[in-house]
Amino acid sequence: MIRYLYLPVVSGRMAIFEPSKNGAMEFKLTAKASNSRARAGILTTGHGVIETPIFMPVGTAGSVKGIHTRDLEEDIKAQIILGNTYHLYLRPGIQVIEKAGGLHKFNRWNGPILTDSGGFQVFSLGDIRKLTEDGAKFQSHIDGSYHVFTPENVMDIQRSIGADIIMAFDECTPGDADYSYAKNSLELTQRWLERCFTQFNNTEPKYGYRQSLFPIVQGNTYADLRKKAVEHVKTFDADGYAIGGLSVGETVEEMYEMTEVCTADLPENKPRYLMGVGTPVNILEGIDRGVDMFDCVMPTRNGRNGMLFTSEGIINIRNKKWENDHSPIDASGTSFVDQYSKAYLRHLILSGEMLGAQIASQHNLAFYLWLVKTARQKIVNAEFKTWKNEMIMRLKERL
RNA sequence: GGGGAGAUACCGAAGCGGUCAAACGGGGCAGACUGUAAAUCUGUUGGCUCAGCCUUCGUAGGUUCGAAUCCUGCUCUCCCCA
Numbered sequence: 001m002i003r004y005l006y007l008p009v010v011s012g013r014m015a016i017f018e019p020s021k022n023g024a025m026e027f028k029l030t031a032k033a034s035n036s037r038a039r040a041g042i043l044t045t046g047h048g049v050i051e052t053p054i055f056m057p058v059g060t061a062g063s064v065k066g067i068h069t070r071d072l073e074e075d076i077k078a079q080i081i082l083g084n085t086y087h088l089y090l091r092p093g094i095q096v097i098e099k100a101g102g103l104h105k106f107n108r109w110n111g112p113i114l115t116d117s118g119g120f121q122v123f124s125l126g127d128i129r130k131l132t133e134d135g136a137k138f139q140s141h142i143d144g145s146y147h148v149f150t151p152e153n154v155m156d157i158q159r160s161i162g163a164d165i166i167m168a169f170d171e172c173t174p175g176d177a178d179y180s181y182a183k184n185s186l187e188l189t190q191r192w193l194e195r196c197f198t199q200f201n202n203t204e205p206k207y208g209y210r211q212s213l214f215p216i217v218q219g220n221t222y223a224d225l226r227k228k229a230v231e232h233v234k235t236f237d238a239d240g241y242a243i244g245g246l247s248v249g250e251t252v253e254e255m256y257e258m259t260e261v262c263t264a265d266l267p268e269n270k271p272r273y274l275m276g277v278g279t280p281v282n283i284l285e286g287i288d289r290g291v292d293m294f295d296c297v298m299p300t301r302n303g304r305n306g307m308l309f310t311s312e313g314i315i316n317i318r319n320k321k322w323e324n325d326h327s328p329i330d331a332s333g334t335s336f337v338d339q340y341s342k343a344y345l346r347h348l349i350l351s352g353e354m355l356g357a358q359i360a361s362q363h364n365l366a367f368y369l370w371l372v373k374t375a376r377q378k379i380v381n382a383e384f385k386t387w388k389n390e391m392i393m394r395l396k397e398r399l
Numbered sequence: 400g401g402g403g404a405g406a407u408a409c410c411g412a413a414g415c416g417g418u419c420a421a422a423c424g425g426g427g428c429a430g431a432c433u434g435u436a437a438a439u440c441u442g443u444u445g446g447c448u449c450a451g452c453c454u455u456c457g458u459a460g461g462u463u464c465g466a467a468u469c470c471u472g473c474u475c476u477c478c479c480c481a
Contacts, residue, residue, distance in 0.1 A: 058434080058435065060435050061435085065435080065437095065438080066438080082434075084434085084435080087435085087436095114434095116434050117434085119434075120434045120435090121434090121435090121436085123434090124434095124435085124436075125436070126436095128436090140436090141436035142436080167434075170434095172434075216434085242434080244434065245434095246433090246434095247433040247434085248433085248434090255433095273434090274434090275433095275434035276433055276434040277433060277434085278433045279433070282433070295433095295434060296433050296434080296435095297432085297433070297434085297435045297437090298432075298433050300435080301432065301433090301435060301437065301438095301439085302431095302432060302433090304437080304438050304439080305431085305432065305437085305438085305439070305440090307431095307432080316429085316430085318428090318429085319428090319429080320427090320428070320429095349438095350427095352438070353438095354438065356438085357438050358438095
């Protein structure tokens with residue numbers, strides 16, 4: 001159902017109203033654990049394949065903060081990165097991205113890209129936004145100017161950015177929302193989803209490769225709402241499905257439980273993406289529950305703030321105990337930066353040297369990618385569950 | 400040699416008779432961070448047998464019920480003139 005004729009202002013031309021020529025994105029399951037929902041798969045996009053389960057570094061403003069694409073590819077071995085509709089729309093602006101020929105050309109990352117829709121920003125912007133049936137009116141965090149996101153223009157913007165996977169425009173509810181708020185919000189998200197798909201199907205990719213639209217399952221911490229949401233998103237036969245509205249203030253137990261509720265009913269042969277999650281432990285628990293894709297700002301943001309994730313546990317590199325520890329950051333780490341000493345990295349971070357933030361971010365990302373890669377191997381070798389339990393014990397350590 | 404200004408906690412710097420263990424900033428120490436309004440934010444920063452007590456505002460005395468705050472000597476710093 002088209003509520004009104006929408007003319008995309010962003011692209012500067014009329015949308016082409018004809019059926020999508022996008023081929024379906026391919027997802028092949030290559031292995032499945034027997035005592036867990038964990039699976040290993042291969043997701044094929046217009047910019048290459050992704051081996052799942054995968055962690056996707058977040059590159060909000062078109063860059064994974066502090067990391068060159070060369071290091072993302074060669075050192076960290078990232079297979080897909082994120083961008084953000086809200087941030088890129090505000091700055092540099094969609095016209096610039098279009099002129100560049102899309103985000104891949106703009107930031108010189110030639111692998112797959114996923115863009116988030118801005119739904120999360122609408123949530124986190126708090127008081128400087130207002131929701132209506134039509135969409136979300138919000139103020140720019142940069143200059144206070146007013147803007148409106150609707151399911152339609154968010155699809156158009158993501159067409160212009162040119163991500164391989166684009167996300168539905170949803171409302172992300174806070175973890176402590178009550179049932180009636182969560183229910184009404186879910187229904188709004190569902191109506192918005194219909195409009196997203198209508199717009200998506202009535203427009204074409206701008207740069208010659210296919211794009212896939214992933215719906216987002218909402219429903220807060222209420223299992224019945226989640227189940228309804230899953231049934232609804234399935235009707236779109238999407239290339240993949242996201243679980244949203246988690247890691248936003250609810251308990252981790254609730255997060256795991258809701259993840260389980262969702263993966264139980266989502267199509268087996270399509271990738272599942274748990275949005276915004278999480279800690280290394282969260283990711284292993286997510287994989288165990290049948291999730292294939294994750295993203296989180298934690299490795300970069302917490303890294304900049306001095307927190308390192310390693311296979312031996314968590315390090316706060318600012319702590320005095322590392323002052324004279326000249327051993328490598330992570331002796332068994334896969335990144336070249338892991339050979340820098342703890343004492344040196346501590347010095348850099350405490351001195352506010354940008355290299356410190358870069359090293360910490362790069363280490364953390366390399367660790368996250370190592371973690372999911374290893375998880376995949378363990379799934380393939382049918383040793384996932386044992387490995388996971390042992391790994392979690394170590395990951396929880398505070399060094 | 401003469402004149403002036405000043406010495407406050409790790410550093411810088413407010414305070415100028417009681418409500419001062421002493422504002423504020425830096426530094427130190429610790430914590431937070433989960434689809435990035437974040438190279439950010441928060442707490443703490445004399446000691447102890449810790450709702451109380453002890454020692455601290457250059458130093459030695461003094462005035463006062465009471466002093467970082469007023470007076471005197473001393474030491475040291477800085478500035479100006481010779």
